[in-house]
Amino acid sequence: MEYVKNFNVRNERNLTMLVDFYELTMGNGYFLNGIENKIAYFDMFFRRVPDGGGYCIVAGLQQLIEYLNNLSFSKEDIDYLRNKNIFSEEFLNYLKNFKFCCDVWAIPEGTPVFPNEPLVTVRGPIIQAQFLETMILLSINHQTLIATKANRICNAADGRPVMEFGSRRAQGYDGAIYGARAAIIGGCNSTACTIAEQMFGVPAAGTMAHSWVQLFPTEYDAFKTWAEVYPDNCVLLLDTYNVLKSGLPNAIKIFNEVLQPKGHRPKGIRLDSGDITYLSQKCREVLDEAGYEDVKIIVSNSLDEYIIRSVLRQGAKIDGFGVGERLITARSEPVFGGVYKLVAVEEDEKIISKIKISENEEKITNPGFKKVYRIFDKETNKAIADLITLEDEVIDESKSLTLFDPVFTWKKKKIKNFYVKELMVQIFDKGKLIYDSPSVIEISKVVDEECKKLWHEVLRFENPHNYYVDLSLKLWSLKHNLINQYSNIYNEEE
Amino acid sequence: MEYVKNFNVRNERNLTMLVDFYELTMGNGYFLNGIENKIAYFDMFFRRVPDGGGYCIVAGLQQLIEYLNNLSFSKEDIDYLRNKNIFSEEFLNYLKNFKFCCDVWAIPEGTPVFPNEPLVTVRGPIIQAQFLETMILLSINHQTLIATKANRICNAADGRPVMEFGSRRAQGYDGAIYGARAAIIGGCNSTACTIAEQMFGVPAAGTMAHSWVQLFPTEYDAFKTWAEVYPDNCVLLLDTYNVLKSGLPNAIKIFNEVLQPKGHRPKGIRLDSGDITYLSQKCREVLDEAGYEDVKIIVSNSLDEYIIRSVLRQGAKIDGFGVGERLITARSEPVFGGVYKLVAVEEDEKIISKIKISENEEKITNPGFKKVYRIFDKETNKAIADLITLEDEVIDESKSLTLFDPVFTWKKKKIKNFYVKELMVQIFDKGKLIYDSPSVIEISKVVDEECKKLWHEVLRFENPHNYYVDLSLKLWSLKHNLINQYSNIYNEEE
Numbered sequence: 001m002e003y004v005k006n007f008n009v010r011n012e013r014n015l016t017m018l019v020d021f022y023e024l025t026m027g028n029g030y031f032l033n034g035i036e037n038k039i040a041y042f043d044m045f046f047r048r049v050p051d052g053g054g055y056c057i058v059a060g061l062q063q064l065i066e067y068l069n070n071l072s073f074s075k076e077d078i079d080y081l082r083n084k085n086i087f088s089e090e091f092l093n094y095l096k097n098f099k100f101c102c103d104v105w106a107i108p109e110g111t112p113v114f115p116n117e118p119l120v121t122v123r124g125p126i127i128q129a130q131f132l133e134t135m136i137l138l139s140i141n142h143q144t145l146i147a148t149k150a151n152r153i154c155n156a157a158d159g160r161p162v163m164e165f166g167s168r169r170a171q172g173y174d175g176a177i178y179g180a181r182a183a184i185i186g187g188c189n190s191t192a193c194t195i196a197e198q199m200f201g202v203p204a205a206g207t208m209a210h211s212w213v214q215l216f217p218t219e220y221d222a223f224k225t226w227a228e229v230y231p232d233n234c235v236l237l238l239d240t241y242n243v244l245k246s247g248l249p250n251a252i253k254i255f256n257e258v259l260q261p262k263g264h265r266p267k268g269i270r271l272d273s274g275d276i277t278y279l280s281q282k283c284r285e286v287l288d289e290a291g292y293e294d295v296k297i298i299v300s301n302s303l304d305e306y307i308i309r310s311v312l313r314q315g316a317k318i319d320g321f322g323v324g325e326r327l328i329t330a331r332s333e334p335v336f337g338g339v340y341k342l343v344a345v346e347e348d349e350k351i352i353s354k355i356k357i358s359e360n361e362e363k364i365t366n367p368g369f370k371k372v373y374r375i376f377d378k379e380t381n382k383a384i385a386d387l388i389t390l391e392d393e394v395i396d397e398s399k400s401l402t403l404f405d406p407v408f409t410w411k412k413k414k415i416k417n418f419y420v421k422e423l424m425v426q427i428f429d430k431g432k433l434i435y436d437s438p439s440v441i442e443i444s445k446v447v448d449e450e451c452k453k454l455w456h457e458v459l460r461f462e463n464p465h466n467y468y469v470d471l472s473l474k475l476w477s478l479k480h481n482l483i484n485q486y487s488n489i490y491n492e493e494e
Numbered sequence: 495m496e497y498v499k500n501f502n503v504r505n506e507r508n509l510t511m512l513v514d515f516y517e518l519t520m521g522n523g524y525f526l527n528g529i530e531n532k533i534a535y536f537d538m539f540f541r542r543v544p545d546g547g548g549y550c551i552v553a554g555l556q557q558l559i560e561y562l563n564n565l566s567f568s569k570e571d572i573d574y575l576r577n578k579n580i581f582s583e584e585f586l587n588y589l590k591n592f593k594f595c596c597d598v599w600a601i602p603e604g605t606p607v608f609p610n611e612p613l614v615t616v617r618g619p620i621i622q623a624q625f626l627e628t629m630i631l632l633s634i635n636h637q638t639l640i641a642t643k644a645n646r647i648c649n650a651a652d653g654r655p656v657m658e659f660g661s662r663r664a665q666g667y668d669g670a671i672y673g674a675r676a677a678i679i680g681g682c683n684s685t686a687c688t689i690a691e692q693m694f695g696v697p698a699a700g701t702m703a704h705s706w707v708q709l710f711p712t713e714y715d716a717f718k719t720w721a722e723v724y725p726d727n728c729v730l731l732l733d734t735y736n737v738l739k740s741g742l743p744n745a746i747k748i749f750n751e752v753l754q755p756k757g758h759r760p761k762g763i764r765l766d767s768g769d770i771t772y773l774s775q776k777c778r779e780v781l782d783e784a785g786y787e788d789v790k791i792i793v794s795n796s797l798d799e800y801i802i803r804s805v806l807r808q809g810a811k812i813d814g815f816g817v818g819e820r821l822i823t824a825r826s827e828p829v830f831g832g833v834y835k836l837v838a839v840e841e842d843e844k845i846i847s848k849i850k851i852s853e854n855e856e857k858i859t860n861p862g863f864k865k866v867y868r869i870f871d872k873e874t875n876k877a878i879a880d881l882i883t884l885e886d887e888v889i890d891e892s893k894s895l896t897l898f899d900p901v902f903t904w905k906k907k908k909i910k911n912f913y914v915k916e917l918m919v920q921i922f923d924k925g926k927l928i929y930d931s932p933s934v935i936e937i938s939k940v941v942d943e944e945c946k947k948l949w950h951e952v953l954r955f956e957n958p959h960n961y962y963v964d965l966s967l968k969l970w971s972l973k974h975n976l977i978n979q980y981s982n983i984y985n986e987e988e
Contacts, residue, residue, distance in 0.1 A: 019688050022700030206514055
């Protein structure tokens with residue numbers, strides 16, 4: 001199946017009004033105060049990797065781009081807002097003639113990313129930059145969550161193919177569709193979600209349900225009919241009645257009596273219930289004895305990275321996994337907590353950095369217009385750390401570089417013999433799209449390549465090594481000056 | 495805002511291909527064997543209430559109806575399938591001329607429902623009835639999950655309004671949109687998701703973000719500007735810098751200096767971080783002392799039913815809750831495990847019941863074409879139990895009725911002075927829509943009314959009383975005859 005680039009069967013959908021209502025009330029407020037065109041900078045970032053993991057796989061940018069590139073308000077949208085009786089006609093008129101004009105930078109999909117570094121930065125009139133909050137977060141949060149979970153599951157499967165099977169238990173239609181997209185990015189080799197192949201060119205696959213077996217007078221009849229229809233792609237589901245007493249003997253009869261005589265080789269069997277370690281071992285034995293060493297054993301049934309690792313350690317004989325509800329909902333931690341924060345405004349064409357203070361040190365934002373460097377060791381090509389700097393900072397690769405922990409600043413590390421890569425690329429230039437999105441399959445290759453540059457200790461899915469995301473001295477100083485300003489104001493009486 | 499019935503800004507979307515791929519391979523298989531028109535019966539049901547709760551609120555039927563009523567394959571869909579090179583032209587031709595012709599029964603949205611009773615039953619040609627699996631499950635699983643979670647949260651809030659705030663953390667765009675719909679059904683009084691008001695006529699609401707406050711030179715300026723723009727709907731967010739030292743004193747200044755002199759009464763304050771029990775108590779004291787006893791305290795920040803109950807028990811002074819990520823993803827248990835199982839086929843116009851066997855007693859399906867009665871006590875109007883019967887059974891309300899536990903059959907209960915209500919209604923008659931969906935607001939009233947008919951013990955959100963879902967004697971006997979048939983086949987050698 002040829003990949004049809006940017007083919008989107010549903011690109012006609014208007015999601016402009018998928019905004020938190022406060023973005024509209026604030027927009028109206030900016031407008032009425034004549035500050036709608038004040039230039040603001042916002043960062044989208046996250047604070048913590050789900051499931052205690054060591055890294056995330058960023059995803060969802062392509063859908064965000066499609067939204068931003070088509071952002072407009074229909075007559076129905078304007079009429080609806082007018083009916084609320086709280087918006088000024090001037091504001092509604094602005095929306096009617098809305099033309100997206102922001103600059104957007106983002107880390108490309110498939111890149112491993114870490115807490116506190118900007119994944120998306122927006123610069124533009126406050127009335128626009130604020131309006132984008134919900135869709136930026138929703139797009140990146142959802143797909144990053146699922147791509148990250150899929151990557152964990154595929155790592156646990158240790159090279160065996162993982163199929164995404166979760167549509168029926170997804171959280172809504174887009175949960176299934178874009179969840180399948182993110183699962184492929186994260187490492188799944190196929191999905192059961194047919195529309196995802198149409199939309200993204202990712203391979204759709206599937207075999208039979210228990211209902212197919214139930215429909216026929218006997219399991220043997222059901223298998224025979226299937227083998228006759230799909231002789232070259234025959235995977236039989238064995239657990240409708242009893243795997244070892246019925247499903248497996250019937251399957252082998254079908255392989256011997258229906259497929260082999262006509263020169264077709266069976267592809268596999270699937271187990272969807274019971275003790276998969278025990279059953280897969282028994283099935284492997286019987287298949288091997290019958291001369292079907294090449295027939296694959298595929299397993300499904302409420303799997304996730306923990307169960308997969310556990311059954312493989314127990315010696316389960318499994319060649320591939322179908323993973324459903326726990327992948328498509330990221331069941332163990334179903335929320336990706338990305339946030340979108342104001343980090344600067346422009347006044348008289350100067351950038352004034354802004355900070356959001358919190359009692360909780362970790363919740364204090366990194367102020368200013370920034371960029372992110374990934375620093376690689378020249379000899380191993382492994383990533384050493386990420387460094388967040390202000391936008392005008394340049395790293396001289398010919399000199400040594402001193403990194404320091406942003407909290408325990410006496411923890412320092414001097415590095416040399418390194419090279420850096422800027423992680424963010426510009427996506428929109430004053431509203432004009434200047435980025436060409438790769439295909440989903442291309443993005444999944446980025447994941448492979450970029451994860452290879454991380455140390456195994458970071459990739460481990462429990463208690464991983466903490467990858468360093470440091471601040472440049474200039475950014476650190478700016479941040480602490482701003483913190484001190486607020487601290488002086490609110491603690492002066494104490 | 496007037497409710498615009500059936501207004502769906504996105505009804506142009508074609509989700510026909512949102513199917514698990516095996517539904518297509520099976521369809522092709524039925525077709526090639528000439529059994530595509532065999533009449534089959536499928537039930538959609540669930541086995542367990544999430545979060546250990548006592549009941550679920552069923553939702554999602556309206557979206558399922560819209561899908562079924564518009565089900566057709568586009569030329570692009572057919573071309574895509576042809577390119578897979580595994581489907582016969584006859585099958586593709588069938589899809590090209592697809593005309594939905596199934597009968598569908600369902601329990602109306604908003605009804606409290608229990609494990610093992612059919613929520614949706616489909617009768618029709620196997621090729622069609624099987625094809626619907628993914629969309630029936632996806633539609634009902636998602637919204638039932640969220641409506642049930644919302645209902646738990648609203649119960650914990652004990653009459654205080656709950657606003658749905660989760661769009662940014664939802665699992666995809668539909669997760670936000672239909673999640674907001676389900677949240678309103680479950681009991682939320684409003685949503686921040688603007689498009690949900692457009693689509694479903696449910697109230698959208700929202701105030702300001704921290705970024706509004708950060709944008710101005712001082713918090714006082716930010717509040718002043720807001721109060722001037724929205725004098726009659728002024729809710730101020732107090733925690734950008736420091737609630738008690740800055741946010742609250744500034745808010746009261748604004749109430750005194752900007753709103754009161756012009757005869758406007760402030761509406762509320764919002765707290766989005768910190769210890770909400772302590773802060774809400776302090777804010778209440780200060781507001782009351784300043785003469786603002788009627789100003790509401792609204793709280794948000796990673797809330798769910800457990801935290802809400804806990805802070806209310808501690809004496810938090812809260813008038814309303816904004817609930818985000820933990821509601822919109824049903825974070826504590828984000829999967830609703832509905833299944834869709836073949837329960838019967840027709841042969842020579844007779845119904846032949848089918849069963850799916852499992853080692854696990856609870857996973858054995860209830861066979862046959864069935865209906866569900868809810869039995870009410872005539873005096874209290876409280877629900878006593880649900881009774882699943884075969885379709886041709888009628889309950890005589892004038893006689894006594896003996897219920898028995900389907901596992902521990904010696905546990906019996908004789909009831910009299912009762913009346914029954916059939917829970918399922920017919921939605922499609924041979925493909926023709928014969929059901930008129932109520933509005934979302936009307937459905938949310940159904941939830942209120944029907945939950946009042948349940949005992950408090952069932953509504954409790956931890957360790958609830960187990961509500962009985964029993965089988966009629968006729969159904970129980972059919973089921974056990976079928977189990978014995980399989981048991982004899984697979985255990986004869988032991």
